[in-house]
Amino acid sequence: MKQRTTARLAGLAGLAFLLFNFPFLKIWGKEGFILGIPRFIFNIFFIWAILMVLIFLIARRDVRRVPPNRPDQ
Amino acid sequence: MSTSIVLFVSLGYIGLLFLIAALGEKFSKQGKKLVRNPLVYSLSLAVYCTAWTYYGSVGKATESGLEFLPIYLGPVIIAPLWVIILRKMIVIAKSERISSIADFVSARYGKSAFLGGLVSLIAIAGTIPYIALQLKAISSSFSVLTQQPGDTGVFFSGLTFYQDTAFYITIFLAIFTILFGTRHVEVSGKQTGLVTTIAFESIIKLIAFLAVGLFVCFGLFDSPADLFQQANERAHIRELWLFEGGIGNRIWTWLWLILISMMAILFLPRQFHISVVENQKLTHVNSAIWIFPLYLFLINLFVLPIAFGGMMVFEGQAVEADTFVLNLPLSQGKEWLALLVFIGGLSASTSMVIVATNALSIMASNNLLVPLLIRSSAALKGGASDISGTLQALRRLIIVVILFLAYTYFTSIGKGVSLVSIGLVSFVAAAQFAPSMLGGLFWRGGNHTGVTVGLVAGFCIWAYTLPIPALLENSAFGQQLIHEGLFGWEVLKPFELFGLSGLDPISHAAFWSLFINTTGYIIGSLYSKPTAIGHAQANLFVGIYRYTARHNDSALVRGKAPFHDIRLLLNRFLGYSLSEEMLNKYAARHDLDLQKLQEANPDLVAYAEKLLVSVIGSSSARVLIGSIVKEEPINLFEVMNILDETQQLMRYSQELEQKSTELERTSQELKLANDKLREMDLLKDEFITTVTHELRTPITSIRSFSNILLDNPDLEEGRKQEFLAIVVQESKRISRLINQILDLEKMESGHADWNISEVDLTKLIPQSVRNLRTLIDQNRIVLTTGLPKEPCIVIGDQDRLMQVFINLLSNAIKFCNPEEGEISVRLDKQTSGMMISVTDNGIGISPEVQPYIFDKFTQFTDHTTGRKQGSGLGLSITSRIVQVHKGTIEVESTPGQGTTFRIYLPVLSESQFELIETKTTS
Numbered sequence: 001m002k003q004r005t006t007a008r009l010a011g012l013a014g015l016a017f018l019l020f021n022f023p024f025l026k027i028w029g030k031e032g033f034i035l036g037i038p039r040f041i042f043n044i045f046f047i048w049a050i051l052m053v054l055i056f057l058i059a060r061r062d063v064r065r066v067p068p069n070r071p072d073q
Numbered sequence: 074m075s076t077s078i079v080l081f082v083s084l085g086y087i088g089l090l091f092l093i094a095a096l097g098e099k100f101s102k103q104g105k106k107l108v109r110n111p112l113v114y115s116l117s118l119a120v121y122c123t124a125w126t127y128y129g130s131v132g133k134a135t136e137s138g139l140e141f142l143p144i145y146l147g148p149v150i151i152a153p154l155w156v157i158i159l160r161k162m163i164v165i166a167k168s169e170r171i172s173s174i175a176d177f178v179s180a181r182y183g184k185s186a187f188l189g190g191l192v193s194l195i196a197i198a199g200t201i202p203y204i205a206l207q208l209k210a211i212s213s214s215f216s217v218l219t220q221q222p223g224d225t226g227v228f229f230s231g232l233t234f235y236q237d238t239a240f241y242i243t244i245f246l247a248i249f250t251i252l253f254g255t256r257h258v259e260v261s262g263k264q265t266g267l268v269t270t271i272a273f274e275s276i277i278k279l280i281a282f283l284a285v286g287l288f289v290c291f292g293l294f295d296s297p298a299d300l301f302q303q304a305n306e307r308a309h310i311r312e313l314w315l316f317e318g319g320i321g322n323r324i325w326t327w328l329w330l331i332l333i334s335m336m337a338i339l340f341l342p343r344q345f346h347i348s349v350v351e352n353q354k355l356t357h358v359n360s361a362i363w364i365f366p367l368y369l370f371l372i373n374l375f376v377l378p379i380a381f382g383g384m385m386v387f388e389g390q391a392v393e394a395d396t397f398v399l400n401l402p403l404s405q406g407k408e409w410l411a412l413l414v415f416i417g418g419l420s421a422s423t424s425m426v427i428v429a430t431n432a433l434s435i436m437a438s439n440n441l442l443v444p445l446l447i448r449s450s451a452a453l454k455g456g457a458s459d460i461s462g463t464l465q466a467l468r469r470l471i472i473v474v475i476l477f478l479a480y481t482y483f484t485s486i487g488k489g490v491s492l493v494s495i496g497l498v499s500f501v502a503a504a505q506f507a508p509s510m511l512g513g514l515f516w517r518g519g520n521h522t523g524v525t526v527g528l529v530a531g532f533c534i535w536a537y538t539l540p541i542p543a544l545l546e547n548s549a550f551g552q553q554l555i556h557e558g559l560f561g562w563e564v565l566k567p568f569e570l571f572g573l574s575g576l577d578p579i580s581h582a583a584f585w586s587l588f589i590n591t592t593g594y595i596i597g598s599l600y601s602k603p604t605a606i607g608h609a610q611a612n613l614f615v616g617i618y619r620y621t622a623r624h625n626d627s628a629l630v631r632g633k634a635p636f637h638d639i640r641l642l643l644n645r646f647l648g649y650s651l652s653e654e655m656l657n658k659y660a661a662r663h664d665l666d667l668q669k670l671q672e673a674n675p676d677l678v679a680y681a682e683k684l685l686v687s688v689i690g691s692s693s694a695r696v697l698i699g700s701i702v703k704e705e706p707i708n709l710f711e712v713m714n715i716l717d718e719t720q721q722l723m724r725y726s727q728e729l730e731q732k733s734t735e736l737e738r739t740s741q742e743l744k745l746a747n748d749k750l751r752e753m754d755l756l757k758d759e760f761i762t763t764v765t766h767e768l769r770t771p772i773t774s775i776r777s778f779s780n781i782l783l784d785n786p787d788l789e790e791g792r793k794q795e796f797l798a799i800v801v802q803e804s805k806r807i808s809r810l811i812n813q814i815l816d817l818e819k820m821e822s823g824h825a826d827w828n829i830s831e832v833d834l835t836k837l838i839p840q841s842v843r844n845l846r847t848l849i850d851q852n853r854i855v856l857t858t859g860l861p862k863e864p865c866i867v868i869g870d871q872d873r874l875m876q877v878f879i880n881l882l883s884n885a886i887k888f889c890n891p892e893e894g895e896i897s898v899r900l901d902k903q904t905s906g907m908m909i910s911v912t913d914n915g916i917g918i919s920p921e922v923q924p925y926i927f928d929k930f931t932q933f934t935d936h937t938t939g940r941k942q943g944s945g946l947g948l949s950i951t952s953r954i955v956q957v958h959k960g961t962i963e964v965e966s967t968p969g970q971g972t973t974f975r976i977y978l979p980v981l982s983e984s985q986f987e988l989i990e991t992k993t994t995s
Binding site for chain 1 (some may be wrong): 314690
């Protein structure tokens with residue numbers, strides 16, 4: 001895996017750690033509903049979903065750039 | 074539902090698992106992608122989701138809402154970092170044939186048998202509560218489904234063990250795991266059947282859980298929105314999804330749960346086994362980093378709806394929340410859905426138990442029992458010829474022991490304890506490996522002592538703050554311990570250690586154990602030295618990518634051994650057929666004839682060590698190999714050799730240094746010489762330019778006057794005479810100039826002839842004056858001479874010295890005051906030489922020009938006419954002649970008042986003169 005991809009993923013991990021902790025939790029956990037789902041629950045799962053998509057995109061970009069028949073390590 | 078149906082379906086499902094395992098192995102041997110792909114790898118990682126997730130999350134959610142989630146958020150957060158941490162662990166494990174986390178720690182910190190044992194003990198102790206959790210879940214769900222006594226899910230510990238479902242479940246699990254997990258002796262990365270089964274079980278538990286979730290959201294309620302709407306009307310449910318008053322009061326708990334789950338996903342023994350040991354291909358990690366979070370996302374999606382749905386459906390009833398998943402379908406008469414849920418729960422539990430006990434049995438046999446076995450002489454000398462059978466028996470025994478320890482733990486803990494709180498105890502134990510593992514991967518300085526201190530301290534604190542109070546809770550001693558502290562010391566209260574109160578038991582234990590563990594690891598490492606092998610292993614592990622890039626062989630035991638011994642050892646520990654197969658493979662690859670092979674070379678020894686590592690772990694393998702390898706001790710002679718070599722190297726480098734300094738100096742000299750040459754070249758060019766210029770002036774005038782004479786034959790005679798006089802004069806100037814140049818060049822190149830004789834200056838000076846008398850008189854100059862009476866003799870060339878005086882006098886005449894010219898010539902005899910001075914009262918020489926007057930072609934400018942006078946060579950020649958006579962010449966002048974030239978000539982002997990001459994010419 002490329003150095004740059006690794007760095008991006010590490011950055012994403014750091015961001016995820018912050019987003020899933022206080023004080024961000026306080027913002028996500030306000031009263032109210034989104035699409036009938038309590039805000040807190042909706043927000044946490046929404047961020048989770050976004051995160052997975054980002055990981056997928058970053059990891060796939062790396063894979064795509066590798067020539068198809070490069071021997072695996 | 075009748076017990077027989079449940080039993081029948083369960084056994085059928087277990088049979089299916091065996092079938093899948095067998096198929097998985099078959100496909101794997103055929104090299105099919107079906108079992109070796111990133112999806113299977115990612116799904117097998119979901120062994121993380123056990124009965125705790127399956128039943129326990131809902132229970133936790135009913136108590137504290139979203140607080141069940143950090144355990145899954147931690148892995149999601151760290152998943153992107155797997156490409157750094159997990160990848161490195163896999164590369165190391167593959168190259169070192171590591172088969173468990175205990176092997177890893179032991180290998181990293183100097184192949185230490187002690188550390189391997191310590192890690193195994195911690196891993197076993199840490200995992201037992203976790204297995205107990207699975208037992209509780211299976212027996213509770215079984216009771217709920219078959220509506221036996223205790224159908225609310227609360228376990229009745231009043232029953233004796235043979236009346237207890239959990240006891241039979243334990244026996245059943247032991248048989249199942251033994252049949253399943255210990256089919257092969259060699260363990261690293263070979264259990265594709267196991268992995269396939271785990272992946273299959275992950276699918277089943279996900280499907281079952283999603284089925285319940287959908288049933289609750291759309292069967293019991295109209296939609297999720299409807300469910301939450303109804304829940305919103307109940308204050309005790311509504312407060313579960315608010316930050317303020319809920320999670321907001323326990324943000325430390327939240328943070329610590331995330332932190333320990335980040336460590337647990339990497340370092341739980343079973344996670345390490347699946348993600349590292351059983352990894353088939355390194356690139357599978359790249360896909361797992363998003364597939365695994367997706368799995369966790371899906372399996373957690375319906376936890377809150379099920380929890381809230383259950384709370385509303387069973388409002389006012391004594392139904393344990395941990396069984397909502399099963400009780401909700403049952404309460405609506407959906408027995409088949411309930412059976413599916415039960416199978417899903419069975420999947421979750423069995424997959425965990427299989428992998429965990431399997432990993433622990435390998436770990437314990439390699440690190441606790443094999444070291445004892447190989448120390449008993451029977452294993453090495455004679456006795457059983459095949460130890461691989463013994464090894465397998467040992468592993469089976471360990472599985473049984475672990476399961477029954479778990480059963481004991483299960484019966485000992487309080488009956489109201491929730492699944493999640495039991496599981497978290499194991500998480501904190503697994504987190505104890507984080508400092509040693511992460512430090513071992515990225516910090517070369519971490520060593521054996523640091524790990525020992527850190528792990529022992531961390532483990533003790535973990536035991537004292539979590540399982541011990543949990544186990545003793547029901548005893549009087551336990552109550553005293555919890556409320557008053559050990560020996561009545563308040564600072565030793567297990568839930569408020571060192572006075573730290575206000576944290577929940579898990580965060581409290583995690584904080585203290587990890588703090589002291591990490592501190593101990595770092596300080597212990599900094600204040601001690603690693604062993605030689607520890608140092609080498611540290612370099613190998615931290616810089617693994619460099620080593621794998623260079624060569625595959627990284628074993629450190631270097632030496633030769635009798636091939637017969639190696640073969641015997643492998644036969645014993647791997648079994649005859651496997652070991653012969655591996656040896657033949659090696660022989661084929663390296664073109665060896667095993668029949669004729671007498672001695673195993675270091676490469677083969679390393680190969681054998683790695684094979685043994687995969688069976689019995691690195692520390693035991695090292696002991697075994699070490700016992701037969703001829704590791705010759707380094708003797709004095711070799712030490713001297715090494716020292717000698719070093720010395721030679723040092724000497725060589727010193728020589729090199731010296732040479733380089735010399736080279737530098739030479740190049741400096743060359744540079745200087747080159748600079749000088751360039752300067753001289755420049756001077757020569759300048760000289761030629763000036764000479765050409767000086768010659769051209771008279772030639773031009775000669776030519777023009779000759780032309781006039783030629784073109785005008787009838788020119789009047791007076792004019793003719795005048796022009797011819799100019800031509801003659803200019804010709805003389807040319808020849809004088811050429812003579813001077815030749816003279817100067819001769820002198821400078823050392824080709825001049827010097828006629829050395831005694832010269833009496835008192836005669837020479839008047840003679841010079843006489844030669845110029847006409848000129849002096851023409852210019853109406855008053856010339857005074859002051860000469861001593863007695864003769865003043867110097868050694869030198871008379872003609873040249875005459876030239877000196879003539880030059881100086883003619884200069885004086887030229888620049889004398891044109892109206893009242895006065896020139897004085899003086900000669901003074903001094904102690905060791907003669908001082909001659911020529912003074913005029915002319916225009917003088919400005920101070921700026923004075924330093925250059927002895928240079929070639931420095932011409933004097935007549936300020937009154939603005940014209941340059943003379944060839945610019947006279948003084949240059951003069952100065953040169955004086956130099957040859959070892960004398961000095963200097964000028965003293967005030968512009969407008971006059972100039973004095975002083976020449977000092979030492980009295981020399983003839984030989985001295987020659988000496989000087991040779992010197993100047995060289």
